[in-house]
Amino acid sequence: MERVINLNHGDPTMYEKYWMMMGERTTVVIPGWHSMSYFSDVKNLCWFLEPEFAKQVFRLHKSVGNAVTEGRHIVVGTGSSQLVLAALFALSPKDGSEPMSVVSTAPYYSSYPVMANYLKSGLYNWAGDAQSFDKEGPYIELITSPNNPDGFIRQPTVNRTGGKLVHDLAYYWPQYTPISSTADHDLTLFTITKLTGHAGSRIGWALVKDPEVAKEMVKFIELNTIGVCRVSQLRAAKILEVLTNTTEKLGRSDSGESFFEISYHLMAERWRLLRAAVNNGSMFSLPEFPPGFCHFLQQETQPQPAFAWLKCEDDAVEDCESFLRGHKILARGGRQFGVSPKYVRVSMLSRDINFSLFLKRLSKIQS
């Protein structure tokens, strides 16, 4: 019997190979008496932020050039999910007469509606697709760029006064999209999960301009989890340190170790294979992206998102998720992202063996 391939989640296990190749360089050794206190840095606004983690985050952004760090507070989170919630809390008035509207342009990240609604908060609630948002007054717009699920670069949609913007730049790294400019927003989210593949570490960070907003986010995390695992931050710091070291060798004698170069080529190869498999029939289609100049890789590069946003072109297939499930491929259907079930989101970051099997099954479906 054929086994099920689960490409529903964006589990980034593709990156294991790179870190194996890097051997012991990212190994951390943690004695039992280390990092016992709640406090990482009592003098920092974000008292649970490990200074070494903050240092490596700043260094990496400087090296890649994907986000302005000057004049920003770092707020570390238990993954960027916690930071989305912290941002909703921080940006909503505490004494509002009704909840703040939270919007995002469809197709939007499938977790946003449920994250905004699951506690039935009186501070904020989900108000749907930003394109059809027509309510007066303040709102929060979540802007994921490159977008999850479809990979396109995004700008704010609503553009009204009173709007607060949260930029989720989880995928704004050179392996996924050209780094065309240095992001300079009020509140920007990143996560180690999609950057290095360390999903199980649950580490994300926010770059926050307004210290009052940063303080409110810190307060949220205090009440939610009393900070963020310190050892996990230290491990993340070590991984970012080694990663940045490999990128700084770019342009000098190429050691063949550059994380972003290797990951870029891996993604390029996967997208090449996927497009070939899709174009081999007329059953499916994929989005087309314009190339751009990547200031980090110093060349024109192609967008090659962490997810494939696959459309079933066959008129007989109404629900692409169910259709693929019939072929033992688990993917996430368009409805969850606020659009037609003709679409599915498929992870591009699985282990080689799963990705190959996925291609084989796609080809078989179309043959």
Place this chain on the structure above:
Amino acid sequence: MERVINLNHGDPTMYEKYWMMMGERTTVVIPGWHSMSYFSDVKNLCWFLEPEFAKQVFRLHKSVGNAVTEGRHIVVGTGSSQLVLAALFALSPKDGSEPMSVVSTAPYYSSYPVMANYLKSGLYNWAGDAQSFDKEGPYIELITSPNNPDGFIRQPTVNRTGGKLVHDLAYYWPQYTPISSTADHDLTLFTITKLTGHAGSRIGWALVKDPEVAKEMVKFIELNTIGVCRVSQLRAAKILEVLTNTTEKLGRSDSGESFFEISYHLMAERWRLLRAAVNNGSMFSLPEFPPGFCHFLQQETQPQPAFAWLKCEDDAVEDCESFLRGHKILARGGRQFGVSPKYVRVSMLSRDINFSLFLKRLSKIQS
């Protein structure tokens, strides 16, 4: 100038010495390619629970005899704070006409009211002191035993049909209180923070009887933080493993390493010194506790809580927190626990140097 002693938080840095003494035995070594996936155990109801952590939790409870583990699901949390929130979510009806009332008997843990209210959830809200709760219908009662802040053993207060109980047993360990019986509740919370002192690890666990409740708690943690840091669980597992190893030597050739024996004696000594300092004047008083037989230590033991619940007996002092702040001692005032400001909660788990300084200042105040 005298420095400020911060005994406001229950930062358990007292335990660092023990783990230093244990040397490399609890050291963990984590290569960069380990624990990268989101998933710890896809077949477990709690898919983000590390099997090794679950194993060590069960083993420890079996050894100490403080909680029944048979027929329980473990839900791991980013500290027990996250599990309190997960429990509120899981135990509240999702389609209720009004929020579920959350109560606890005063003096209650100061974070409970704010945890229940900060998101203005439509699912649950804080309804105050359980002793004066008189609303009809369902409710959630939080029972902390031994209690934070005052150290007393507690039973449910409301005792009405439709009540859901959450037992927070963070302090139900032999160093703090006699282990007189094996707790056998529907939903019980523990945390490594107060057990071993590893606050910065943010690891707690719930023992949950009803699988439907466990599933809802898992759902909360999925939406809140997409699981719990895996490396932190593995480190916690190692620490619990070594801890249980030292306790299993009890009664055999005493190696002098038993975590609970050493911690029990340390707490006993601190309480002896504190009581001596307090009894040296008439300014303050402390609660008195009946001794009990500890089935784990196999002797009669004294309750010696992780916090001292100090009362200012001086009629001239209305606000004990402010009064102590004037003497550069930071403690948490009674009002935050729902009672008179004549009380303060003082951490008993600080490093030796802070604890000694605290005693000196208390003596000076009374001289």
